Amino acid sequence: MATVESPQERPIGYGRLTRKEDPRFIRGKGTYVDDVVLPGMLHGAILRSPVAHARIVSIDTSAALAHPKVHAVVTGKDLEGLGLHWMPTMSADTQAVLATDKVRFQGQEVAFVIADDHYSARDGVELIDVEYEELPVVVDARKALDADAPVIRDDKEGKADNHIFDWEAGDSAETDAVFADADVVVERDMIYPRCHPAPLETCGSVADMNPVTGKLTLWTTSQAPHAHRTVYAMVAGLPEHKIQVISPDIGGGFGNKVPIYPGYVCSIVGSIVTGKPIKWMEDRSENLMSTGFARDYVMHGEIAAKDGKITGLRVDVIADHGAFNATAQPTKYPAGFFHIFTGSYDLQAAHCKVKGVYTNKAPGGVAYRCSFRVTEAAYLVERMVDALAMEMEVDPAQLRLDSFIAPEQFPYENKTGWTYDSGEYETAMRMAMEMAGYDELRREQAEKRARGELMGIGISFFTETVGAGPRKDMDILGLGMSDGADLRVHPTGKAVLGISVQTQGQGHETTFAQIVAEELGIPPEDIDVVHGDTDRTPFGLGTYGSRSTPVSGAAAATVARKVREKAKLIAAGMLEASPADLEWEKGRWFVKGDPEQGKTIQEIALGAHGTAMPDELEGALDATCNYNPPNLTFPFGAYICVVDVDPGTAQVTVRRFIAVDDCGVRINPMIVDGQIHGGLAEGVGIALMELIAFDEQGNCLGSSFMDYLIPTALEVPDWELGATVTPSPHHPIGAKGVGESPTVGSPPAIVNAVIDALHETHGVTHIDMPMTPARVWAAMQGRPEPPQ
């Protein structure tokens, strides 16, 4: 009989540990939103706009209402009566819940049908007749500010163009001076195309408004249940203590489940209107066409070097935010953390400008496995460094090694306002090169080139800024980005940890138990981690931007340390000793110099309710905290990708991928590696396959998995991982967060590899993602396809 893991192998604290989540998932016993079934529940479906820009002339719902299984049809006019036809976005813009005046992108929500079952609700949608008066469309962000561009947001008083914001960081004059003084300057135009997180579970909700108690329970696919609850309270005028938001098991998020979508609001309204629970689950096309997309940055970069070192970087960006500015990022930063584009290099100056515009495309701009535009920033700088190396005819690894921020420069103030916490860049870079056999790969490449074979080696070295963030600088809709934790140790020594972040597969139930186990010596299996239910957990901003471990993990460690200190006082009472005379070893307090005289944490937990409890202490072994991070954390990594390009078909194959990640202290290395694997596969998808494109009429061309291509097991290699550990000095346990690093770092490595394969033989200097065979083929023929 084979066993998965023997008890001796299970750490009490950090280390490899199989997941507490898995027993339910491997039996198909998870509870996702679509698995929630309530008595009397009805089903909702959304009618969406077939066109990208049109005035609504009329909506006729009579045939739908005549359907025997349809209970109600809600339109924008109905919502207008409740003041709910518009809602605020995460960027403090407004978004239509159901369109009243115009539709502004293909797939926009127009009406909500409530019926006995899912199929009948869809039938009802088909029976609604909408008359549209079509309007001109703009889908190219570069044309959004043209004088003849249609004004998309004429709902906003006085709005006469499609401009959203202008934002900049760094010192423009200083950067000009550095460029004027440079030996070499290289420019590139590049697009980080619109892609989509596309979690396997689509978005949905089950709303249950209890007409007697006035309490709304909302099961929903949310990465941020507490923030969502507050927004619902603000928007719908529902009292916040009468709203319970439950994020049950979530089938992947990757940023897609950060925003509030019209469907959620419609399910709530539907439950209020009908007095019955309403389930709404979107289908795949709805997910891809209407929910939070990612990227869509049109970038012009310039990089400067002097004396063989990178000295300056300048970038001009047009950011396509779609029809409503629904980007999720801290209020102060309309372009997110794009100003981390200085990367891992000790620059003399840097400057970026970002212009946000509206287009007739779906709203979003969520961070697809990314901390607020860090992905775009890392792509820009790592492509520019390779372009510079190409121009200087130096090895791209060497140029990076020559330009890194040195270990002794940390904490490092970069030129755009960040303070990097810690880094050992050269160590990670050399480890990756060693693992790859870099010199040998270069020899192999030369041999293959001589035979007419196309092989490329691509490097990327990224630094992220994650774990948002310090309350004084970072908020979303006024809510500071701190996170809570509460820890209760029951009399028998079993513990319950409540956290404000929510897992979508990251394994919080395991990792957070291990954090507490490390601090208190209670076995992880004796610690239940409660999350994703606003009635049972403390307030916090949720899981995205790799912030769970940096912020909520710090909260868990802090609250466990508070419990440990309280346990010390209780133990002192039980041992009739002075607290000053006690010493901690994992799992027990004992008298210094007399180790036999001690109490285990389990004994202390019982003592906390016992008669020996000191009078000056409150009973029970518990604590709460709310952690406000003093700074962000700065994980980094060195990635090397080896590709083969078929000279006949231009098909790119990722043959090897070496990833050395430094995310600080690793709590569960198995889970960390799993996070990296998954992010790398998404990076391959973004670099080679994934694209939400539009035609000139604004038709979405990536609206199913037939068109929006995601890597299968055949498109990705066996990942080769390495690790260095540079703890974050300001984080209680030195952890930095890891979930997004691989998606941030891998696309530039893959693109750099393909360019490396094609530059010498075909003169190719850049290909925009996704590098499909058609695009690569066109570039090989000297006809680079115009970016979409």
Place this chain on the structure above:
Amino acid sequence: MQVTLTVNGAEVSREVEPRLLLVHFLRDTPGLTGTHWGCDTSNCGACVVLIDGEPVKSCTTLAAMTEGHEVRTVEGMEQGGELDPVQAGFMAEHGLQCGFCTPGMMLTARALLDANPDPTDTEIREAISGQICRCTGYTNIVKAIRWAADHPAAAPVGEES
């Protein structure tokens, strides 16, 4: 129309609309919610079940087409209180994260191992290539199936955690 089939060894019979998809039939009638609905277009495989031992996408199979057939879902993998080695392998090798694709992946793996008890990694990758996992990057799924091939005796329930 009436449809009668065997689900995890038990006969299920129900009046259905001809258009009812097998995925919804399984989720609604016997309440087997381990079979997931992910894409509508047969691309993702979150809905894979075994019909007469073969992996089939239940989102593009009509319930009516399974009349008289044997359907096996993830809920039918654990037998007599013992996990299928595939289930144990997914846990041992961290072959799952969010768990949404997992039932379909495991059933495809079961069908593969039934036909080929000692597959190569390439054969494993080919077998699961009609399915998408968005979380794991596949390496650990391949390892999980390899684990199951190497441990053909089921792991006892209760020792998996």
